[in-house]
Amino acid sequence: MIGAAGAVAAGAALTPAVFASTDSGETDNSTSGSGDSGTTPGTFPATQTAAASGGVEAVTAFAASYVAVRWAGTKDGAGIRFADGDASPGTWQQVTGGCATVDDGGTALVAAGKATTYELKTPDGASGLRSLAIDTTDGPHRTFKVPSDPTRLRGVHYVSRPGWGADESKRYKDGKVNSPEKYYPLQAIAVHHTDTPNDDPDPAATIRSIYEYHAVTLDWGDIGYHFLIDEDGNIYEGRYSGDDGIPAFHTDGDLVTAFHTLGYNSGNLGIALLGTLAEKAPTDAAKTSLIRLIKTIARFKGLDPQANITYVNPVDGTKKDVTTVTGHRDWLTTDCPGDSMYDLLTQVRAAAAP
DSSP states (O other), X not given: OOOHHXXXXXXXXXXXXXXXXXXXXXXXXXXXXXXOTTEEEEXXXXXXXXXXXXXXXXXXXXXXXXXXXXXXXXXXXXXXXXXXXXXXXXXXXXXXXXXXXXSSSEEEEEEEEEEEEEEEEOOTTOEEEEEEEEESSSSOEEEEEEESSOEEETTEEEBOHHHHTOOGGGGEETTEESSOOOEEOOOEEEEEEOOOOSSOSOHHHHHHHHHHIIIIISOOSSOSOSEEEOTTOOEEEOSOOOSSSOSSBXXXXXXXXXXXXXXXXXXXXXXXXXXXXXXXXXXXXXXXXXXXXXXXXXXXXXXXXXXXXXXXXXXXXXXXXXXXXXXXXXXXXXXXXXXXXXXXXXXXXXXXXX
16 A cells, blocks of 8 residues: 555656746746747747626627636536627536536636637526636737757656646736645546547647636636646646656656645646546547556556555645545546546556556
């Protein structure tokens, strides 16, 4: 049984992979120049947002990719409908909780399909309704310093934060880092799905929307996952972990705390597969990348993906009996990572085992 102490004993120090997304204060790591040594300019649309409150009709000056919603009180029963221009509103659709978990009330990131108008209704007894229309595809272009060479974690290729267009200023609030990095020994790995549309034509844009939702709407100060995987099997760096060139980890081998399993985040690595995996299984490419990433991390941290462990929260001592590789629903009441993905976890654990 590997708990916190076991993870410490098994842990290994790391050395920088190839490139780090650097911490640049209140600004991001964008540049209008030709790129520093080892980097090349990469352009991405700036994220556009428009906030609203209450259940009144909201009109945006841009076509929205997603609408982020947050309210207090009763969790279930919220609805949303969309329209484009002067068109009649569409049908009401239920706002489901998705992957993100909050202390009180409900929250969701809803695909807007380029709508310019939306209307919300909340459950009886709910209050404090806030929404944010998000566009990550059509804003003014911004230039980032993207690694010239492939970025790797112990041989596993991944897309760095600059590589998907992370605006590092969103990690800041009132001039300070909103969620300063904290590090603890790795104990467990939690698999999620993002509950976003399948057959995604622009995964990086979707990740930027999730980043906006997590960092700003939910006030987490960053994206909630350590890694994300798209349907083509591309792996993306998630939570900022420092300027040492190592995704998810500190150079001493400890894991940066992210925000994917409320109450059980410290020492728990979150991997999210893009899409909705309730009925549709992950693609072979996504599943292969998930297995490879878990296998690589488990091997150098000395973890057995199939072991039954007692997770011990290093912050407050809370304990939970789980398997080393878990689904989000093993920790909290949620449908995440979807029935199809959850049913594959036994296979994933076996394939990732030594």
